[in-house]
Amino acid sequence: MSSTILALGRSSFGDPANEGKLLSQEEAIALLNEWVPNERLRLHMKQVSAVMKAWALEKEGADELTARKWELAGLLHDADWEKYPEAHCRMIIEKLEELGVDAEVIHCIASHGPRYFGVEPNNTMDKMIYVFDELSGFIHAATLMRPTRYEGMDVKSILKKLKTPSFAAQVSRDDINDAIGRIDTPLEEIIQFIIDHQKDVV
Numbered sequence: 001m002s003s004t005i006l007a008l009g010r011s012s013f014g015d016p017a018n019e020g021k022l023l024s025q026e027e028a029i030a031l032l033n034e035w036v037p038n039e040r041l042r043l044h045m046k047q048v049s050a051v052m053k054a055w056a057l058e059k060e061g062a063d064e065l066t067a068r069k070w071e072l073a074g075l076l077h078d079a080d081w082e083k084y085p086e087a088h089c090r091m092i093i094e095k096l097e098e099l100g101v102d103a104e105v106i107h108c109i110a111s112h113g114p115r116y117f118g119v120e121p122n123n124t125m126d127k128m129i130y131v132f133d134e135l136s137g138f139i140h141a142a143t144l145m146r147p148t149r150y151e152g153m154d155v156k157s158i159l160k161k162l163k164t165p166s167f168a169a170q171v172s173r174d175d176i177n178d179a180i181g182r183i184d185t186p187l188e189e190i191i192q193f194i195i196d197h198q199k200d201v202v
């Protein structure tokens, strides 16, 4: 992410009265297709979405509605990145507020890059999107270097690449370390979880 992105300048998002109001998967995908022509960027969001949903269900014991919140936040977190790079995060937040989407989903998206948007992750959903975002893209980039892609990809090789500054140099190791420092799960476990849950996302 570019450091020229402007902070959002506020810490309150959405309307608490919209609790539980989400977009259907069809509506969310339609928005994604309209706002994000770049297929690779759409794949990134689908991968983060799948990992978020899986984490909510498997690790947080989330109910269906809660898991859908995690899934939706992941799916739309970078929706404005391609068309509105200088207003990244602001545009999608305003759109979701206009659509009356659940405030927790909007806050989650707003807090996926605290250094850029100036919004601190509050709850577990916020913290996990911050954890998964850069690592998901990093791991995917690593698979593209291998003929067998995700097949046989191991945690060690990802750890090694993270220590190689020239590999996927645009991925901020500082952000990854900061995000991991906010949760109790070790980095190795997060990497394995991402490999396992985004490998079949297309």
Ligand SMILES: [Fe+2]
Residues within 6 Å of the ligand: 044, 048, 077, 078, 133, 134
């Ligand atoms: Fe992202």
